[in-house]
Amino acid sequence: MTDIKVPKSPKGAYNPHRKASALLVSHIAHLEHALGLPEGAAKRWKEGAAARYIGTLTAQLTGQPAPQAASKPAKSKPKGRKAKPKPKHK
Amino acid sequence: MMENRSFDHMLGSLKAVDSRIDGLTGQESNPDTTGATVKVQPLAQYQGQLDPDPNHDFDAVYQQIYNGGAAPTMQGFIANYYQQRKNVQHSQKIMYYFPQNKVKVLTGLAREYAVFNRWFSSIPGPTLCNRAFAHYGTSFGQVGMDLFYLNTKFKSIYSRLIDAGHTAKLYYYDQVSSSLEVINVLKDQPQIFGTFTQFLNDCNRGQLPQYSFIEPNYSDHDDDSGGAVIANDQHPDHHVMEGERFIAAVYNAIRNNPALWPNTALLITYDEHGGIYDHVPPPACPTDGFVAQPKDTKIGQAFHFDRLGVRVPAILVSPWVPKNTVVQDARNFEHASIPATVTNWLLPGFDDNQRSSREAAAPTFLDLLSLDTMRTDALTLSL
Numbered sequence: 001m002t003d004i005k006v007p008k009s010p011k012g013a014y015n016p017h018r019k020a021s022a023l024l025v026s027h028i029a030h031l032e033h034a035l036g037l038p039e040g041a042a043k044r045w046k047e048g049a050a051a052r053y054i055g056t057l058t059a060q061l062t063g064q065p066a067p068q069a070a071s072k073p074a075k076s077k078p079k080g081r082k083a084k085p086k087p088k089h090k
Numbered sequence: 091m092m093e094n095r096s097f098d099h100m101l102g103s104l105k106a107v108d109s110r111i112d113g114l115t116g117q118e119s120n121p122d123t124t125g126a127t128v129k130v131q132p133l134a135q136y137q138g139q140l141d142p143d144p145n146h147d148f149d150a151v152y153q154q155i156y157n158g159g160a161a162p163t164m165q166g167f168i169a170n171y172y173q174q175r176k177n178v179q180h181s182q183k184i185m186y187y188f189p190q191n192k193v194k195v196l197t198g199l200a201r202e203y204a205v206f207n208r209w210f211s212s213i214p215g216p217t218l219c220n221r222a223f224a225h226y227g228t229s230f231g232q233v234g235m236d237l238f239y240l241n242t243k244f245k246s247i248y249s250r251l252i253d254a255g256h257t258a259k260l261y262y263y264d265q266v267s268s269s270l271e272v273i274n275v276l277k278d279q280p281q282i283f284g285t286f287t288q289f290l291n292d293c294n295r296g297q298l299p300q301y302s303f304i305e306p307n308y309s310d311h312d313d314d315s316g317g318a319v320i321a322n323d324q325h326p327d328h329h330v331m332e333g334e335r336f337i338a339a340v341y342n343a344i345r346n347n348p349a350l351w352p353n354t355a356l357l358i359t360y361d362e363h364g365g366i367y368d369h370v371p372p373p374a375c376p377t378d379g380f381v382a383q384p385k386d387t388k389i390g391q392a393f394h395f396d397r398l399g400v401r402v403p404a405i406l407v408s409p410w411v412p413k414n415t416v417v418q419d420a421r422n423f424e425h426a427s428i429p430a431t432v433t434n435w436l437l438p439g440f441d442d443n444q445r446s447s448r449e450a451a452a453p454t455f456l457d458l459l460s461l462d463t464m465r466t467d468a469l470t471l472s473l
């Protein structure tokens with residue numbers, strides 16, 4: 001029986017400050033459309049901020065509590081790069 | 091369903107160990123913008139190499155496939171990627187592929203179970219229109235990302251099953267990653283959605299629905315406790331190893347429940363190639379009754395959905411699949427094969443007028459579960 005050990009990704013793999021992909025920007029547009037909100041997809045999103053906003057919109061759409069970290073739809077470029085939290089390998 | 095990697099990029103190395111697999115010989119090439127011939131090389135890295143994200147809009151993929159000619163030669167990948175950074179050396183990286191030992195989970199599963207030589211994305215275009223084929227068997231004429239699924243002509247596979255008294259669920263990774271593609275269903279039928287944590291719990295309790303679709307995490311984001319959750323969708327420039335771990339976690343959740351393993355088949359595939367090189371020209375295919383207009387295709391002509399997109403990895407995992415199966419017959423599988431297979435299995439006699447003609451014509455794959463006796467061996471993936 002073959003056993004493959006799967007290594008963890010390095011801590012440097014985590015980068016919420018990269019520019020949000022077209023995929024995430026489209027995702028926001030779809031959720032805003034479904035909620036009847038004015039579309040803000042043309043904003044310049046960072047990946048982590050876009051994800052938090054997606055979480056907030058998803059909570060509104062499904063009637064679930066919003067994720068705690070998604071208190072505001074931040075979209076601006078961060079002034080300084082924060083220290084990276086320890087990655088979780090789920 | 092993972093994100094944005096071509097067959098050759100992930101599995102092309104396997105031809106060296108099994109000549110039945112339609113991977114790479116090492117002689118495949120593209121011209122760069124200086125006219126030099128650039129061969130494929132096993133130099134793909136987990137992260138940092140495909141930045142910026144290779145263009146995979148419809149017009150870009152059209153160039154990758156046709157390179158300005160009339161035949162699908164697969165010679166335009168470097169030329170297309172060059173446009174993004176105007177750097178000749180960087181543009182050549184679109185030809186890189188992973189050696190087998192760098193993606194051990196995917197190549198291990200491919201060797202242990204069934205790997206498809208001819209599974210194509212459904213459209214030569216981006217994510218959302220391709221994912222639509224996995225859920226609806228069509229993209230309703232869309233070749234881009236402007237897909238809002240309102241007043242759809244055909245029901246999703248989930249609605250079809252539930253309306254007929256079956257069970258189905260779409261597991262997205264977490265609330266912040268959310269579900270990409272079926273926003274109307276998320277709004278109207280939130281009860282059919284779950285998170286990846288719930289998927290793991292459902293596997294553990296043996297309570298998976300009859301059909302499940304599992305989405306990876308599409309973003310690097312923090313969780314409620316401030317921890318970092320790493321994207322595992324393998325979309326460039328996300329770390330490929332994290333996707334390996336995600337695939338392994340899904341496999342283990344099924345494999346480790348002895349009541350679940352004999353009764354479950356796992357299909358692992360990718361939505362589209364993400365602009366990355368593959369050597370097999372996408373074949374012509376039956377139309378699906380829709381037409382995308384030139385303003386949407388941006389190639390100066392309409393598209394009749396009469397050709398599939400670039401080839402992607404696809405692996406079928408089950409103890410009823412013979413070890414080392416290579417699906418090498420002439421069938422051209424694509425994402426419409428997913429609802430086609432599930433519908434033919436659970437809703438036999440389903441009215442073909444209630445689904446797209448593309449889906450009705452798509453090949454199905456349950457015939458690959460061909461063993462009379464269940465295998466007792468299995469690949470072990472240790473996280």
